[in-house]
Amino acid sequence: MMPFTLLIMILIAFPVSSNGGKWGYNGPNGEHHWPKHFPYCGGAFQSPVNFQPELLRYDPNLFAIQLQNYNLSSREQLTLSNNGHSVQLSLPSYMQLTGLPHRYSAAQLHFHWGTQNVQAGSEHTVNGKQFAAEMHVVHFNSGKYPNISMAVDKSDGLAVLGVFIEVGEFNPAFEKFFKYVNGIKYRDQKVQVPAFNIRELLPSRLDEYYRYDGSLTTPPCFPSVLWTVFRQPVTISLRQYLALATALYSSHAQEVAPMPMLGNYRKPQLMDNRVVLVSFQDGWALRGTLSVASPTQRRQVIQQLLQGDLADLADEKLHQLLPKIKRKPWAPKEWKNDLIHQQSQKQRNKVPGPNGKNLPVLKNTDPSLSLAKLGINEDALCFISMEKNVSFQLLRRHANEEMVHALKRVVFPELNLRSYLKCKSDLDLQTIRCLLRTRPTDEAAELEQSLTKATRTDRQQTMPLPRSMTPNRGSALTKLAGQTPITALKNAHNMFPPFYRQIPVEYED
Ligand SMILES: *[C@@H]1O[C@H](CO)[C@@H](O)[C@H](O)[C@H]1NC(C)=O
Ligand SMILES: *[C@@H]1O[C@H](CO)[C@@H](O)[C@H](O)[C@H]1NC(C)=O
Numbered sequence: 001m002m003p004f005t006l007l008i009m010i011l012i013a014f015p016v017s018s019n020g021g022k023w024g025y026n027g028p029n030g031e032h033h034w035p036k037h038f039p040y041c042g043g044a045f046q047s048p049v050n051f052q053p054e055l056l057r058y059d060p061n062l063f064a065i066q067l068q069n070y071n072l073s074s075r076e077q078l079t080l081s082n083n084g085h086s087v088q089l090s091l092p093s094y095m096q097l098t099g100l101p102h103r104y105s106a107a108q109l110h111f112h113w114g115t116q117n118v119q120a121g122s123e124h125t126v127n128g129k130q131f132a133a134e135m136h137v138v139h140f141n142s143g144k145y146p147n148i149s150m151a152v153d154k155s156d157g158l159a160v161l162g163v164f165i166e167v168g169e170f171n172p173a174f175e176k177f178f179k180y181v182n183g184i185k186y187r188d189q190k191v192q193v194p195a196f197n198i199r200e201l202l203p204s205r206l207d208e209y210y211r212y213d214g215s216l217t218t219p220p221c222f223p224s225v226l227w228t229v230f231r232q233p234v235t236i237s238l239r240q241y242l243a244l245a246t247a248l249y250s251s252h253a254q255e256v257a258p259m260p261m262l263g264n265y266r267k268p269q270l271m272d273n274r275v276v277l278v279s280f281q282d283g284w285a286l287r288g289t290l291s292v293a294s295p296t297q298r299r300q301v302i303q304q305l306l307q308g309d310l311a312d313l314a315d316e317k318l319h320q321l322l323p324k325i326k327r328k329p330w331a332p333k334e335w336k337n338d339l340i341h342q343q344s345q346k347q348r349n350k351v352p353g354p355n356g357k358n359l360p361v362l363k364n365t366d367p368s369l370s371l372a373k374l375g376i377n378e379d380a381l382c383f384i385s386m387e388k389n390v391s392f393q394l395l396r397r398h399a400n401e402e403m404v405h406a407l408k409r410v411v412f413p414e415l416n417l418r419s420y421l422k423c424k425s426d427l428d429l430q431t432i433r434c435l436l437r438t439r440p441t442d443e444a445a446e447l448e449q450s451l452t453k454a455t456r457t458d459r460q461q462t463m464p465l466p467r468s469m470t471p472n473r474g475s476a477l478t479k480l481a482g483q484t485p486i487t488a489l490k491n492a493h494n495m496f497p498p499f500y501r502q503i504p505v506e507y508e509d
């Protein structure tokens with residue numbers, strides 16, 4: 001959280017329209033209006049999403065989630081609060097997740113639910129099915145950031161565990177704090193509750209989950225979340241569900257018209273070329289599950305775009321470059337071979353490239369090191385800085401109403417590239433165009449022509465972008481091969497235009 005006095009100063013210096021930072025789930029403050037005040041809510045890589053079978057990709061490298069220190073002592077107190085949007089339970093930062101790319105520390109957990117009569121209020125959905133409620137256990141990257149405020153707007157800042165909740169059997173673990181909700185009926189009320197074993201709130205199977213790159217599901221909607229949503233739901237009784245759906249208000253105690261806290265879920269968002277990795281392979285949902293190129297092939301594709309022979313890419317093997325244009329059927333053998341290649345690369349030094357030729361291999365196959373060798377910026381994206389920069393540029397062009405699109409144009413290719421390299425997105429045409437900007441114009445133009453042709457034959461799978469999304473020269477990715485955009489941003493820190501409105505960093509997940 002921003003220090004209170006600073007927030008006051010900012011609000012005085014940059015007054016905003018009457019309902020400024022207020023947001024909710026209905027009416028004039030509802031989710032369709034969020035982007036007006038929180039441009040990332042209208043941007044790329046938003047959450048929640050619907051886990052449709054076509055989006056799922058089995059990943060044999062996803063192991064069971066490992067929890068540390070989740071069994072809290074009852075001598076410890078946790079703060080249960082009503083923040084006007086949800087019920088939230090604070091968690092100590094020594095509770096941690098391991099086995100992910102970074103170390104993540106817990107911060108809080110909270111809920112999204114439906115109404116008294118309609119027991120459908122989960123945010124993520126499984127092939128269109130909405131569960132009664134959903135719990136989010138929010139963690140921040142404590143390997144890299146000192147606290148959640150510093151992490152919340154960084155592309156590698158957060159990891160959230162999502163748990164589907166069904167109405168069924170009574171759940172004694174949830175009762176350990178649900179029994180106190182009558183003490184926090186109104187906004188900003190808090191009570192202290194004895195801690196307990198938080199593991200009991202999670203499903204028994206921690207090895208089956210959906211994994212994708214997404215965002216906070218509430219304003220300011222930063223695309224900073226590594227999502228893990230467990231496949232197996234937990235149950236609570238109808239009485240427990242109704243404790244959430246009928247006991248709470250999003251208004252303050254003294255307000256004359258109390259506003260019940262209900263239906264506090266966001267609807268599924270666009271996929272933006274993302275896919276959903278799954279750690280499990282059985283079940284109806286996975287019939288015909290597809291796979292895209294492996295991490296090694298992906299790095300080679302990017303390497304070729306940045307440094308390789310573009311004429312090679314412009315030939316009929318182009319579909320290898322754009323996995324979404326022609327997907328190969330799921331082939332576990334091929335994936336395994338690729339892993340073997342990775343392990344034996346030190347000796348072999350060459351592997352077959354995506355176009356059948358031998359490409360030079362990056363000696364160290366650790367993805368982060370390889371990326372550094374490709375000249376790709378590995379700093380986390382800092383979303384607040386990017387917003388300030390875009391806002392600054394728009395002000396100069398007197399075009400501030402284009403904020404959402406302009407921000408998306410800068411942020412999307414960066415997110416798409418990072419996510420593509422981690423196998424969690426297909427490579428987007430816009431990203432390829434950005435990468436090609438560092439190349440000799442005639443070669444790039446030739447490849448561009450083939451790309452355009454290739455996408456034209458596959459139009460139904462390629463979402464048309466609004467005209468304003470077409471990247472122009474000077475976007476952040478121009479600098480991929482050289483100076484990092486983040487460095488440029490850091491240097492420009494003192495140049496923010498007076499009209500820029502600092503978003504109060506308020507968030508729930
Ligand atoms: C988070 O860390 C930053 C940097 O160390 C510090 O300035 C800020 O006050 C901290 N915020 C909170 C809420 O502790
Ligand atoms: C959690 O800790 C308590 C004591 O602090 C212990 O009695 C209990 O067995 C532990 N539960 C698990 C599942 O480890």
Ligand SMILES: *[C@@H]1O[C@H](CO)[C@@H](O)[C@H](O)[C@H]1NC(C)=O
Pocket residue numbers: 389390392410474475476485488489492495
């Ligand atoms: C903002 O980002 C653009 C790239 O989109 C970069 O060229 C420019 O130097 C940056 N400007 C500032 C003021 O940070």
